[in-house]
Amino acid sequence: MPISDCEVRDPRIRRTRQLLQGALKQLMDQKPFDEISVQDITEAATVNRATFYDHYNDKFALLDALVAGGFHKLLHERNVIYDGTCPTAARAIVLATCDYFVESRSSHSECERQGAFEPLMDAAIAAAIRRVLIEGMKKSGVAPEEVVNISATAASWTVCGAVKEWFSQADRLPAEELVPLVLRLILPSLQPELTQAEPLLHG
Amino acid sequence: MPISDCEVRDPRIRRTRQLLQGALKQLMDQKPFDEISVQDITEAATVNRATFYDHYNDKFALLDALVAGGFHKLLHERNVIYDGTCPTAARAIVLATCDYFVESRSSHSECERQGAFEPLMDAAIAAAIRRVLIEGMKKSGVAPEEVVNISATAASWTVCGAVKEWFSQADRLPAEELVPLVLRLILPSLQPELTQAEPLLHG
DNA sequence: AGTAGAAAACGACATGTGTTTTCTAAGTTA
């Protein structure tokens, strides 16, 4: 049964997970995710196959951890700290998402034929964005928690969906031009205090 | 090699796929998706296991077809035809999404422990919503195609994400109260013509 | 420094996967 990733003291655990994630990362540069077996991963990681299952339920869980960790690290490197209001941070988040898509999908050999790969990547990225947004929105405390959660979730999915669509387009705009478009889409989510104020819709 | 689902003449093919989808649907009322094997499905469907692979690459593809088909049918039953502007249709889409989550997740025995199940469901639902939105927005032709695609994708993900979060909450609001909240979130996506007009953001 | 408790390695096992080949039965076209 896998143990939570945060606050792992034992260096062996950190080491093993590092090896597994590194192995998956490396293998994904060579072949698509659904052609990679757990065996391949554990061999490349020089770890016993059974050990894999002490840490992750399946290779999807490993992918999830890899993407979430990588994206979160990317945000951290850029000092992205969302404070609940500032559009600069929102802008940085969108740009980071663009970069992450470009980086991690162009390398991951060719287009994935099918399977559960893309949805999982997307969900992991959205979850990472969501965490950052919720953290920031809670600090500014402009709305009740349920509304914050819904708003942050919606915003994270909006960013992820928009960037995904942008990335899928043959001759896509420069990322800088996508940003204001996306920012406008998520603005209402990031300002939940206005939500109940304006009677924008009728019937 | 699977054949496209639309425009299938041969009744044998329709029958087999119907059986497979029905079997999966039925099995998911009994146990979680990741405990269901292709064998289980084909046995319940009285179809040979090899035949399964003539139609779907794996059980994830079958799930995708099931969800996409089911949700699209739900929208159609309610005569949801998005015309590109009308909030009534948007409202109906949100409500339908709520209902679909409630119906299909509460029955699917317990919470799924892990795996790629939820992301796939979500992606399939979002894709179905996206199709409806794009169809409608293209008719009204208020924006260039790339912008329509990005907007529709973002909106569909927003709806799906918000409803998912709403559904995950312990004591959730009534769906009717969620609707205006979500509508406000997706309004900018549904009105892409305003996108370049207002200088809402600076810095 | 020594020890209790943990995590890792290992081999083995039952089951599931995806594909291939051959054969039959059913649908489609003329």
Place this chain on the structure above:
DNA sequence: TAACTTAGAAAACACATGTCGTTTTCTACT
């Protein structure tokens, strides 16, 4: 209706998956 065409059944194959005990190794704490 007959000839053509193709879906599906059945069985077998190599390989992957997930799980179990057991043994070994290492960490963390006294």
